[in-house]
Amino acid sequence: xxxxVLDLKKNIKSTLNLEHIEAEQIDTLAPLFxxxxxxxxxxxxxxxxxxxxxxxxxxxxxxDGKHVFHSVKxxxxxxxxxxx
Amino acid sequence: MSSTNYIQSYCQIKNGTFILNGKSIPFLKSDSIxxxxxxxxxxQEIDYPKFxxxxxxxxxxxxxxxxxxxxxxxxxxxxxxxxxxxxxxxxKTDLKHQNSIEDNNNYFPSPSxxxxxxxxxxxxxxxxxxxxxxxxxxxxxxxxxxxFMCQYINSILNNNRADFVLTGWIEVLQExxxxxxxxxxxxxxxxxxxxxxxxxxxxxx
Amino acid sequence: xxxxxxxxTGMGVVSSIGMNAEENYQNLLSEKSGIGSIHILKTQHHQxxxxxxxxxxxxxxxxxxxxxxxxYYSRSTLLAFIAAKEAIEQASITNINEYRTGLxxxxxxxxxxxxxxxxxxxxxxxxxxxxxxxxxxxxxxxTKRLAxxxxxxxxxxTISTACSSSANAILLGARLIRNNHLDRVIVGGTDALTRFTxxxxxTLMILDTEKCTPFDENRRGLNLGEGAAYLILESEKASAGxxxxxxxxxxxxxxxxxxxxxxxxxxxxxxxxxxxALEVAGLKATDINYINVHGTGTxxxxxxxxxxxxxxxxxxxxxxxxxxxxxGHTLAACGAIEAIYSLYAINEGVLxxxxxxxxxxxxxxxxxxxxxxxNQQIKNxxxxxxxxxxxxxxxxxxxx
Numbered sequence: 159x160x161x162x163v164l165d166l167k168k169n170i171k172s173t174l175n176l177e178h179i180e181a182e183q184i185d186t187l188a189p190l191f192x193x194x195x196x197x198x199x200x201x202x203x204x205x206x207x208x209x210x211x212x213x214x215x216x217x218x219x220x221x222d223g224k225h226v227f228h229s230v231k232x233x234x235x236x237x238x239x240x241x242x
Numbered sequence: 243m244s245s246t247n248y249i250q251s252y253c254q255i256k257n258g259t260f261i262l263n264g265k266s267i268p269f270l271k272s273d274s275i276x277x278x279x280x281x282x283x284x285x286q287e288i289d290y291p292k293f294x295x296x297x298x299x300x301x302x303x304x305x306x307x308x309x310x311x312x313x314x315x316x317x318x319x320x321x322x323x324x325x326x327x328x329x330x331x332x333x334k335t336d337l338k339h340q341n342s343i344e345d346n347n348n349y350f351p352s353p354s355x356x357x358x359x360x361x362x363x364x365x366x367x368x369x370x371x372x373x374x375x376x377x378x379x380x381x382x383x384x385x386x387x388x389x390f391m392c393q394y395i396n397s398i399l400n401n402n403r404a405d406f407v408l409t410g411w412i413e414v415l416q417e418x419x420x421x422x423x424x425x426x427x428x429x430x431x432x433x434x435x436x437x438x439x440x441x442x443x444x445x446x447x
Numbered sequence: 448x449x450x451x452x453x454x455x456t457g458m459g460v461v462s463s464i465g466m467n468a469e470e471n472y473q474n475l476l477s478e479k480s481g482i483g484s485i486h487i488l489k490t491q492h493h494q495x496x497x498x499x500x501x502x503x504x505x506x507x508x509x510x511x512x513x514x515x516x517x518x519y520y521s522r523s524t525l526l527a528f529i530a531a532k533e534a535i536e537q538a539s540i541t542n543i544n545e546y547r548t549g550l551x552x553x554x555x556x557x558x559x560x561x562x563x564x565x566x567x568x569x570x571x572x573x574x575x576x577x578x579x580x581x582x583x584x585x586x587x588x589x590t591k592r593l594a595x596x597x598x599x600x601x602x603x604x605t606i607s608t609a610c611s612s613s614a615n616a617i618l619l620g621a622r623l624i625r626n627n628h629l630d631r632v633i634v635g636g637t638d639a640l641t642r643f644t645x646x647x648x649x650t651l652m653i654l655d656t657e658k659c660t661p662f663d664e665n666r667r668g669l670n671l672g673e674g675a676a677y678l679i680l681e682s683e684k685a686s687a688g689x690x691x692x693x694x695x696x697x698x699x700x701x702x703x704x705x706x707x708x709x710x711x712x713x714x715x716x717x718x719x720x721x722x723x724a725l726e727v728a729g730l731k732a733t734d735i736n737y738i739n740v741h742g743t744g745t746x747x748x749x750x751x752x753x754x755x756x757x758x759x760x761x762x763x764x765x766x767x768x769x770x771x772x773x774x775g776h777t778l779a780a781c782g783a784i785e786a787i788y789s790l791y792a793i794n795e796g797v798l799x800x801x802x803x804x805x806x807x808x809x810x811x812x813x814x815x816x817x818x819x820x821x822n823q824q825i826k827n828x829x830x831x832x833x834x835x836x837x838x839x840x841x842x843x844x845x846x847x
Binding site for chain 2: 567585609622642643647648652700704707708715834835836837
Binding site for chain 2: 174175176178196200201203204207
C-alpha cells in the first residue's frame with residue numbers, strides 16, 4: 159500500500175503538472191479537490207485517464223469519479239479493489 | 243470620432259530577446275521554450291500554479307501579459323478587451339494531441355492537451371488570470387496585419403467599446419517563438435507612444 | 448438609432464439537415480434531425496458516438512461544385528465552397544469588386560481531415576503518401592482558397608475562437624460595414640467532422656452516446672456535427688435593389704474569465720454578451736421575440752446559459768430553443784448556420800421546436816418551446832454562440 163501511495167502521488171504530480179510541489183508533500187488523506195491542490199474538472203478527467211493508463215482500472219463516469227478521487231487514499235483503495 | 247490612443251506598455255519576447263518598454267530584460271537562455279518560460283515564472287516569483295498546466299503558446303502569452311500589465315492592476319476587467327493573432331494557431335499542441343490518438347493499442351488521449359488545441363484558450367488564460375471580461379478575438383494570418391489591427395483596436399477604443407485593449411501576436415512553432423503584446427489605452431501614460439502602424443512596425447521588427 | 452444598417456442579401460448553408468438553405472429550412476419544419484451513426488469518417492467511434500454528419504464523401508462534395516480534383520481541398524474547404532457559392536449567387540453578385548468586398552471566414556479544424564490521415568503512414572515513411580496532403584492544414588487555407596476563387600482581395604481574414612468563431616466573423620463584418628471600411632463582406636465559417644475533434648471531445652467526457660437533449664434536466668452531453676454557412680452582408684448602397692433577408696442590428700462579445708472549458712455558474716460572460724448586443728441594437732429585452740440558444744446539451748452550458756438568460760430577460764423571457772438538436776454542434780460553423788436559421792425565423796414567421804425535450808431543468812424557471820409555431824410576428828431574434836476559452840458572442844437579427 160505504501161509503495162502504491164507514493165507511486166500514485168508521483169503519477170498525480172506529473173500528470174497534473176503539479177510542478178510547484180513535491181510528490182511526498184501531497185497529503186494522503188486530504189481532499190484532492192476543493193481548496194487543497196486547486197484541482198478542477200479537467201484534472202478530474204486526467205485522473206480518470208491516469209487510472210486506466212497506469213493502473214489498468216476503468217472509471218465509467220465523472221460521477222463515479224467523485225468518490226474515487228476524494229483523496230489519494232481513496233484512489234489507492236479503488237486500485238487495489240479493482241485491479242485485475 | 244477620431245481620437246489618438248497610446249501604447250501604455252509593451253513587451254517583445256522573440257528567439258533570444260526580451261524587451262519590456264524599450265529596456266532589455268535579462269533571462270536564462272534555453273533551447274527549450276518550455277524551460278525558458280518556466281525559468282522566468284520562477285524568477286519572477288509568480289504564484290499561479292495553473293501556469294504549469296498550460297501549453298507553450300499559453301505560457302508565452304501568460305508571461306508576456308504578466309510583464310506588460312505590471313502596474314496596471316486597477317484597470318477594469320469588464321472594460322478591457324483582448325485581441326490576438328498568430329500564424330500557426332496551436333499546431334505544436336495539435337501534434338501532441340494527434341500523437342495520442344494514433345495508436346489503438348496505446349489509446350490515451352489527454353483531456354488537458356485537447357483543451358489547448360484552440361488558440362483562443364490563450365485569451366482565456368489571460369482573461370481568467372486578470373479577470374478581463376471585455377470583447378476578445380483571435381485571428382489566424384500569415385503575418386501580423388498591422389494596418390487592420392490598428393484600425394480595429396482604435397475603433398474599439400474610439401467607439402467606447404473598451405477602455406483598454408491587450409493586443410498583439412503570439413506565435414510558437416516547435417521551439418521558435420515570437421511574441422509581442424501591448425496594452426493600448428486612451429491616456430498618454432506609461433510608455434506613452436502613439437498607437438499606430440508606424441510605431442508598431444518599428445517596435446515589433 | 449442612426450447607425451448605418453448592415454443588410455443581409457444572401458445566405459448559404461450546408462449541414463446534416465440539408466445541402467442548401469431551403470433544404471435546411473424544410474427539415475427544420477419537418478422536425479427532421481440529421482444526427483445518427485457516422486458513415487463517412489473512418490473512426491472507431493462510428494457507432495457509439497452519434498453525430499450530425501453530412502452523408503457525402505469528399506469526392507461527392509467536390510462533384511457538387513464542379514471540382515474534379517480534390518487533392519488540394521480539405522473537407523472543411525469543400526463545405527465552405529458549397530455554402531459560399533449559394534450565398535454569393537443568392538445575393539446576385541456579378542462583379543465582386545464593384546464594391547469594397549471582404550471575406551471573413553472562421554474554422555477550428557482547418558484541413559485536419561486530410562492531415563490526420565496523412566500523418567500515420569508518413570511517420571512510417573510510406574512512399575505513397577504525399578506532402579500535398581498537409582498543404583491544406585492551416586486554418587487560413589480554406590479562407591484563401593475561397594478568396595482566390597471568388598476574386599476577393601480587399602480584405603481577407605480568418606478567425607479561430609472555438610464555437611463562437613463564425614459569430615465573431617459576422618460581428619466583425621457588421622462592424623466593418625457600419626464603420627464604412629467595407630461595402631460588402633462575406634462572413635461565416637466551416638468545420639468538418641474529424642477524428643481529432645471526435646476523440647478530443649470524447650476525452651473531455653462531454654459527448655452524448657445517444658442523440659442529444661439540449662436544455663433537458665437529464666441531458667447527457669453534445670453530439671458533434673459538421674457544416675458551413677456564409678452570409679452576404681452589404682451596406683445600403685451595395686444592397687440597393689436587392690432582396691433583403693434581414694439586418695444585423697446588434698452584436699457583442701465578452702469573456703467569461705472563469706475556466707478554459709467550463710462556463711461560470713452565474714454566466715457573467717453570457718450576460719455581458721447578450722446585454723451589450725441589446726445595447727448595440729438599441730433594443731430592450733422585451734423587443735426580442737425568439738432566442739436561438741447555444742444549447743449544446745452539456746450539463747454545464749445549458750444551465751449557465753439558462754441562468755444568464757433569466758438574468759438578462761427577467762420575467763419576460765421570449766420563446767427559445769436549440770437547433771443543435773437537429774444539426775449537432777457544428778463548432779466554428781454554428782454561429783453562421785444558426786444566424787441563417789434565425790433569419791428564416793424572421794422571414795417565415797416560424798419558431799423551431801427544441802427536439803427531444805422531456806423535462807425542464809430544475810434550477811431554471813423556464814423551458815424551451817417544444818412545438819413548431821407558424822404565422823408568428825418575429826421582428827428581432829437573439830442568437831448565442833459560446834466558445835471554449837470563455838469566448839461568448841451574441842448576435843441580434845432584425846427585420847429590415
